[in-house]
Amino acid sequence: MSNIKVGVKFRPIVENEIKSRQWIVNGNEIQSKNSKHKFSFSNVFDESSTNHDVYSLCAQNVLKSLDGYNGTILTYGQTSSGKTFTMMGDNNTKGIIEMAIDDIFDTIDVLNDKNFNLRVGFIEIYNEKIYDLLDKSRKEIKIFDYQGQLETNQNEFIVKSKEEILKYVKIGNRNKHIAATMLNEFSSRSHTIFSISIDSTNSIGDTKSSKLIFGDLAGSEKPDITKNSFNEGLHINKSLLALGKIIRELSKPNANIKNVRFRESLLTRLLASSLGGNSYTTIVCTASPVSFEETFNTICFAQNAEKTKCKPISNNINDSAREVTILKTQVQKLQKELELERSRIFDNSIINFNSTYQVTHTVRKTESLKRKFHVDPEETICEHATKIFVQTDTSAVDENMELIEELKNQVADFKNENENLKAQLSECNQNLDNLIHMKESLKHDLKEESHKGWKIKEKCKMLRNKLVRKKEKLSSMKANLIDTHDGLDKACDESFKEQYESDLMHKNLIIFGLEKELKKLKDALKNTDRNKQFVSCAVNTEADPFEVQKLEQEIYNQHHMIHDLNMKNQELLYNNQVLQKQLEETILKANEMMKERDEFRRINNTMKMNFQESIRNTRNQFHNLVEQKQKQAIDFRKQLTESRNDELKNHLKLQEHYEKQFNILRISNRKLNAKIEALESELNAKNESELQKSKIADASIRELILTRDQESEKIKFIKSRYERKLTETVKYLEKVLNQKDKELNEIKKLQNSKESNNLIDKLVAINIH
Ligand SMILES: Nc1ncnc2c1ncn2[C@@H]1O[C@H](COP(=O)(O)OP(=O)(O)OP(=O)(O)O)[C@@H](O)[C@H]1O
Numbered sequence: 001m002s003n004i005k006v007g008v009k010f011r012p013i014v015e016n017e018i019k020s021r022q023w024i025v026n027g028n029e030i031q032s033k034n035s036k037h038k039f040s041f042s043n044v045f046d047e048s049s050t051n052h053d054v055y056s057l058c059a060q061n062v063l064k065s066l067d068g069y070n071g072t073i074l075t076y077g078q079t080s081s082g083k084t085f086t087m088m089g090d091n092n093t094k095g096i097i098e099m100a101i102d103d104i105f106d107t108i109d110v111l112n113d114k115n116f117n118l119r120v121g122f123i124e125i126y127n128e129k130i131y132d133l134l135d136k137s138r139k140e141i142k143i144f145d146y147q148g149q150l151e152t153n154q155n156e157f158i159v160k161s162k163e164e165i166l167k168y169v170k171i172g173n174r175n176k177h178i179a180a181t182m183l184n185e186f187s188s189r190s191h192t193i194f195s196i197s198i199d200s201t202n203s204i205g206d207t208k209s210s211k212l213i214f215g216d217l218a219g220s221e222k223p224d225i226t227k228n229s230f231n232e233g234l235h236i237n238k239s240l241l242a243l244g245k246i247i248r249e250l251s252k253p254n255a256n257i258k259n260v261r262f263r264e265s266l267l268t269r270l271l272a273s274s275l276g277g278n279s280y281t282t283i284v285c286t287a288s289p290v291s292f293e294e295t296f297n298t299i300c301f302a303q304n305a306e307k308t309k310c311k312p313i314s315n316n317i318n319d320s321a322r323e324v325t326i327l328k329t330q331v332q333k334l335q336k337e338l339e340l341e342r343s344r345i346f347d348n349s350i351i352n353f354n355s356t357y358q359v360t361h362t363v364r365k366t367e368s369l370k371r372k373f374h375v376d377p378e379e380t381i382c383e384h385a386t387k388i389f390v391q392t393d394t395s396a397v398d399e400n401m402e403l404i405e406e407l408k409n410q411v412a413d414f415k416n417e418n419e420n421l422k423a424q425l426s427e428c429n430q431n432l433d434n435l436i437h438m439k440e441s442l443k444h445d446l447k448e449e450s451h452k453g454w455k456i457k458e459k460c461k462m463l464r465n466k467l468v469r470k471k472e473k474l475s476s477m478k479a480n481l482i483d484t485h486d487g488l489d490k491a492c493d494e495s496f497k498e499q500y501e502s503d504l505m506h507k508n509l510i511i512f513g514l515e516k517e518l519k520k521l522k523d524a525l526k527n528t529d530r531n532k533q534f535v536s537c538a539v540n541t542e543a544d545p546f547e548v549q550k551l552e553q554e555i556y557n558q559h560h561m562i563h564d565l566n567m568k569n570q571e572l573l574y575n576n577q578v579l580q581k582q583l584e585e586t587i588l589k590a591n592e593m594m595k596e597r598d599e600f601r602r603i604n605n606t607m608k609m610n611f612q613e614s615i616r617n618t619r620n621q622f623h624n625l626v627e628q629k630q631k632q633a634i635d636f637r638k639q640l641t642e643s644r645n646d647e648l649k650n651h652l653k654l655q656e657h658y659e660k661q662f663n664i665l666r667i668s669n670r671k672l673n674a675k676i677e678a679l680e681s682e683l684n685a686k687n688e689s690e691l692q693k694s695k696i697a698d699a700s701i702r703e704l705i706l707t708r709d710q711e712s713e714k715i716k717f718i719k720s721r722y723e724r725k726l727t728e729t730v731k732y733l734e735k736v737l738n739q740k741d742k743e744l745n746e747i748k749k750l751q752n753s754k755e756s757n758n759l760i761d762k763l764v765a766i767n768i769h
Pocket residue numbers: 010011012049077078079080081082083084085086090184186187188189217218219286
């Protein structure tokens with residue numbers, strides 16, 4: 001476990017800000033102007049400190065990354081406090097990134113027994129969307145979980161040099177979203193993350209991979225400061241708030257990483273492993289000495305960050321790629337060994353050849369010496385010595401020549417064998433490269449397919465959401481329809497009932513009135529019958545005529561009344577019939593209305609059924625679509641697994657084949673080594689004997705040279721003696737000649753005489769003789 005390293009860095013104060021200073025730095029202590037607030041940190045950098053100070057004290061430790069650890073360096077602070085300056089530097093000052101790159105390449109130079117593979121990427125989080133800063137099209141990129149790891153489809157470029165990395169940093173910076181704010185004209189309004197992925201492989205094929213992240217976060221001030229881009233400010237603030245929240249959570253003594261909600265913002269999602277996971281992390285909190293509140297917030301953030309713990313673990317790659325790398329390095333090693341052996345054999349033969357050459361050269365030299373002193377009277381001694389030497393050396397040369405021939409043949413054999421092995425090895429290498437390439441492309445395909453799968457998933461999700469929305473809409477429509485229907489039913493029922501009931505009541509009232517009157521009439525009729533009886537009774541009882549007249553009048557009245565009543569009754573009956581008819585009509589109308597209502601209900605029901613049918617159809621269609629997609633996904637997965645299995649099988653087969661070949665190679669190499677060793681020992685023995693011989697030859701040469709020198713001295717001496725004798729003789733002869741000339745002159749004088757002539761002849765004859 002290691003704590004996040006935190007450095008608090010204050011930007012330099014400008015002249016017109018001196019009076020508004022709010023914070024004072026004293027060693028590793030920061031205090032407010034009124035001394036009310038005091039904070040201390042392990043690393044505080046005052047206004048005079050440089051980027052190099054920050055890097056060496058706070059950030060350099062992150063470069064453990066080269067050994068398979070992840071590393072993160074973040075700059076956090078308000079706008080204009082110097083985050084970008086610290087991370088990127090400017091034209092005259094190096095930033096953390098450049099210093100880290102220098103260190104990375106220095107380390108690579110030192111660890112020259114390892115192979116390094118570097119890739120760089122540069123992304124920007126702007127308004128909760130990720131953009132690739134190294135992509136010309138500036139497309140939005142996605143993040144997704146791939147085998148439990150967070151992956152993005154961002155571009156990563158392989159780099160070989162410092163300059164190349166800096167070129168990509170420059171390109172990314174140029175593409176950044178920059179908006180003018182009140183605080184800093186070119187203030188960056190987005191979070192940018194520059195990453196360097198490093199894979200290192202040692203001589204035995206162990207591969208360690210690590211990732212370095214350099215995050216330059218956007219200004220941490222409150223959003224209302226940048227009124228012009230409130231939405232932007234909200235997004236920035238949201239991610240920084242989430243970051244602050246996570247840091248607060250993680251700084252608690254019993255913090256449980258599982259409970260921390262990294263998914264709250266894209267920034268925290270991307271930094272999850274840097275903040276609570278497998279990474280060495282440094283946060284440089286930049287602050288302004290003149291801003292009280294923002295600096296106070298930055299310091300609080302720094303305090304929490306300092307308490308946060310990470311657990312860096314070295315990343316080893318131990319999949320088949322590693323095996324391939326191991327095999328590849330083994331091949332390289334074998335190749336190197338063979339190369340070495342070959343050069344050793346070659347060197348030995350050259351040494352041998354050189355010693356032979358020396359002997360031959362000495363012979364030649366001696367012969368030339370011999371030729372030089374050929375006319376010398378003393379040559380015999382020299383000739384003799386040379387002869388001995390030449391005899392010994394000619395046999396050595398012959399022997400050497402044989403040896404050279406033998407060695408030459410052996411070297412040629414080795415060369416052929418080496419060429420074959422080399423060809424086999426290069427074939428193996430090529431196959432391995434192909435395998436790696438295949439694996440890479442497979443990995444790439446897999447990544448793409450999983451991305452596609454993710455896209456399909458997203459589409460399914462979208463479709464499902466759409467369906468849910470449609471369903472909701474339908475159910476609300478259904479509810480509305482039922483409500484309307486019920487309302488209509490109710491309204492229809494109520495109005496009809498009311499009308500019907502009022503009609504019925506009215507008609508009932510009329511019928512009741514008519515019935516009442518009918519009863520009255522019937523009673524009256526009954527009374528009339530009783531009167532009739534009474535009259536007949538009275539007639540029978542011989543009644544008073546006046547009374548009879550009265551009665552008759554009354555009867556007449558009664559009859560009249562009955563007639564009226566009958567008339568009325570008929571009228572009422574007629575009315576009743578009319579009403580009955582009206583009632584029937586109303587009932588008919590009501591029936592018709594009921595029929596209409598039923599028809600309406602029926603239509604409504606059919607509509608409802610149709611609607612339900614269409615929903616069912618849509619649902620079925622959707623289900624079919626989902627099933628189809630699922631089937632496709634299953635098929636696709638099956639195909640993928642099959643192809644993966646096939647690839648794996650092929651891979652295993654190839655691996656087996658290569659292993660076999662490797663074994664054969666290893667055995668032949670071992671044999672070769674044994675052969676080489678035997679030859680080496682033979683050669684060494686031969687070399688030693690050659691050396692002895694050459695030593696002897698050297699000694700005899702030296703002796704010969706000595707003798708030669710002595711002889712040449714002697715010769716010189718003899719030569720000078722002879723020369724001296726010769727001059728003396730010449731002088732003597734000259735003298736004699738002079739004398740003879742004188743005698744000749746005298747003789748010439750005597751030429752005329754015969755005697756003298758005879759004398760001359762005699763003298764000449766003597767002289768010739
Ligand atoms: N230590 C320093 N020495 C010299 N100049 C500095 C220093 N710190 C910051 N500056 C200057 O202050 C200005 C603002 O700095 P910078 O752009 O790095 O701020 P920032 O915090 O990244 O702002 P933003 O959040 O808006 O991107 C720049 O002109 C930079 O050169």
